[in-house]
Amino acid sequence: MRGFIGGFVAALVVLALVVFAAVETGVVPARADGPPLPGERWAARTSLNATIARQAPKPPYPFPPTDADVAQGATLYVQNCAVCHGTANTTPNAVARGLGVVQPPQFNKHGVSDDPEGETYWKIEHGIRFTGMPAYGKSLDQKSIWQITYFMKRVPDSLPAAAKSIWENPSQVAAPTPMPALPDPKRNAAKR
Numbered sequence: 320m321r322g323f324i325g326g327f328v329a330a331l332v333v334l335a336l337v338v339f340a341a342v343e344t345g346v347v348p349a350r351a352d353g354p355p356l357p358g359e360r361w362a363a364r365t366s367l368n369a370t371i372a373r374q375a376p377k378p379p380y381p382f383p384p385t386d387a388d389v390a391q392g393a394t395l396y397v398q399n400c401a402v403c404h405g406t407a408n409t410t411p412n413a414v415a416r417g418l419g420v421v422q423p424p425q426f427n428k429h430g431v432s433d434d435p436e437g438e439t440y441w442k443i444e445h446g447i448r449f450t451g452m453p454a455y456g457k458s459l460d461q462k463s464i465w466q467i468t469y470f471m472k473r474v475p476d477s478l479p480a481a482a483k484s485i486w487e488n489p490s491q492v493a494a495p496t497p498m499p500a501l502p503d504p505k506r507n508a509a510k511r
């Protein structure tokens with residue numbers, strides 16, 4: 320039994336050293352344009368789905384949308400999301416192409432109308448780790464995120480007129496209002 324435990328501990332130490340060496344020597348890639356590591360896609364997908372199953376809001380959902388809410392969702396989408404996910408007549412731009420490990424889906428090709436709204440809401444509020452998909456809970460209030468969610472449920476084929484017009488002609492949307500300055504990052508770093 321002692322030999323077994325000793326061997327087990329030795330194996331753990333060797334494993335920790337291998338992982339440490341892989342990180343230290345740059346074998347674990349830091350670049351954004353590589354292929355995923357073996358198992359990376361499986362681990363990311365599985366943990367994402369499990370987290371969403373546990374945490375995503377379940378129906379009935381708040382802020383039942385009017386067509387004006389869906390149009391407001393379209394406006395917020397153009398301001399916050401189009402840079403990666405595109406609009407009706409775009410091809411992937413430099414930002415979208417540069418997110419090489421996991422490409423942002425272009426929603427003019429296929430939307431997320433099959434996904435429950437709670438799942439899409441969760442993804443917008445919390446983002447998706449390791450992919451470049453940001454968390455908007457830090458910058459948009461819940462109602463705005465639901466408006467985007469209800470817009471997403473209808474993209475690209477089931478949009479009411481005003482939202483469809485924005486989706487097809489995004490240049491009519493004004494730039495977003497600037498947000499208040501963030502606290503000084505150096506002071507934040509000192510606190511950690």
Ligand code: HEC
Nearest residue numbers: 399400403418421422423431439442443447450451452453
């Ligand atoms: C900086 C680029 C970037 C921005 C900006 C961005 N996303 Fe994403 N998004 C991504 C990437 C990359 C993925 C793919 C993640 C994955 O496959 O796990 C993604 C995935 C998604 C998904 C899941 C798609 C699917 O098929 O399951 C949804 C929904 C989504 N984004 C909505 C949005 C919305 C809404 C906004 C704006 C509020 C937004 N994204 C802004 C990069 C971005």
